[in-house]
Amino acid sequence: MLRSGLWKWALPGLLFAVLSGAAPALLAEEPRVVSPTVPYVPTPQNVVDRMLAIGKVGAQDYLIDLGSGDGRIVITAARRFGTRGFGVDINPVRITEANENARKAGVTDRVSFQQRDLFEADLSQATVITMYLLPRVNIALRPKLLDLKPGTRLVSHDFDMGDWKPDEAARIPAPDKYGGSGGESDIYLWVVPAKAGGSWRVTLPVSGKPQTYEVSFEQKYQFLGGSARLGERITRIDNARLRGEEISFGFTLDVNGAPLRHEFSGRVQDGRMSGDVRLSGSRVAARVEWNAERGAAPRTP
Ligand SMILES: C[S@@+](CC[C@H](N)C(=O)[O-])C[C@H]1O[C@@H](n2cnc3c(N)ncnc32)[C@H](O)[C@@H]1O
Incomplete structure (x- = not known):
């Protein structure tokens, strides 16, 4: 028909x-x-x-x-x-x-x-x-x-x-x-999705100490994938979603010697990102603020 x-x-x-x-x-x-x-x-x-x-x-x-x-x-x-x-x-x-x-x-x-x-x-x-x-x-x-x-x-x-x-x-x-x-x-x-593709420096406090991650998003329309790096440790991003300016994504990476789950939610606005991240691991359970700017994080030598 x-x-x-x-x-x-x-x-x-x-x-x-x-x-x-x-x-x-x-x-x-x-x-x-x-x-x-x-x-x-x-x-x-x-x-x-x-x-x-x-x-x-x-x-x-x-x-x-x-x-x-x-x-x-x-x-x-x-x-x-x-x-x-x-x-x-x-x-x-x-x-x-x-x-x-x-x-x-x-x-x-x-x-x-x-x-x-x-x-x-x-x-x-x-x-x-x-x-x-x-x-x-x-x-x-x-x-x-x-x-x-x-x-x-x-x-x-x-x-x-x-x-x-x-x-x-x-x-x-x-x-x-x-x-x-x-x-x-x-x-x-x-x-219409915000433009989130590319490299971002994501900063948030873990146990009171600021950490800067390099997060790279590959974007096709509203779909996102990518990776997150902290120092020499690198992992894939999961559960990434983009709806207009609203973004959410997660990853698990070792921080201070123990695996730490990160669940981000926030907004992409005016070339910046910010929001809340839920941290959960054997030593940490917290919800803290995060923000991100475009560009790669400095690499440790
Ligand atoms: C399928 S009708 C839809 C009408 C209305 N939007 C609706 O849903 O009832 C498509 C309309 O597009 C107009 N149209 C076709 N080509 C156009 C163009 N290049 N620029 C502006 N309008 C156009 C036609 O005249 C027609 O009225």
Whole structure:
């Protein structure tokens, strides 16, 4: 069964691309997509409601819908929660409809609609971005989305972001494109991760004595791995998680001659990290503060 109305539009194009040998180019990451990129298929209202719930959209948010159609996502958020924001759509007919719908809903003081290419939109104000586009458009947008403020929520109807796995996903019953029952919609949520990859000098007190560790993170999207070093002792990091600015990770290393478990939680902000670390070992059980700066710790000769 085809879950999405948009797939029905996208499939003939994909089939043509495969048959004509253009598929590798179509499926490759594209820096820019020629407009207009996506046909108009409105998101069913129950899916709009669930998208806003999964994105935890509230009064404090600024929501931008990329390819806003008749404006229903932005207008629903403004009407229900008082959310501010705007929609962009390449099609002037959609912009006229969206402005009319905003007027009828009494939310023109909080929302606006701009006729423009979604790739040209200024997204810097967004705390939430919603999308009902196509896979290749999501992937072309990915670098711009990853550069948004850490913590910005991205909610997509039906299409994922390739190898950038979502933080949450849901499949819900939805009317099909022709208003019939028995369809399904996928909803995906990503939280833009802070940039944590690279080397950090992590400082914390152990039994009252400051210790500086060299922690190296390898980051792919919100996923982290890496290693921690103290003097000549080195170990792998485990249980690393990054959600927006929030980071947590752990490791076990010998400190003062005995294995010591370290469980960090904290935030990555303005190129620094700080938070609490729980220490547990045969001689130590404590919760202390830690902070980190970029750069490698000095090595003992
Ligand atoms: C699938 S509809 C989604 C509409 C609305 N967001 C919703 O979920 O109900 C995609 C919309 O994107 C618009 N669109 C297509 N290409 C665009 C582009 N390059 N820039 C801005 N809007 C575009 C279309 O006009 C259409 O209204």
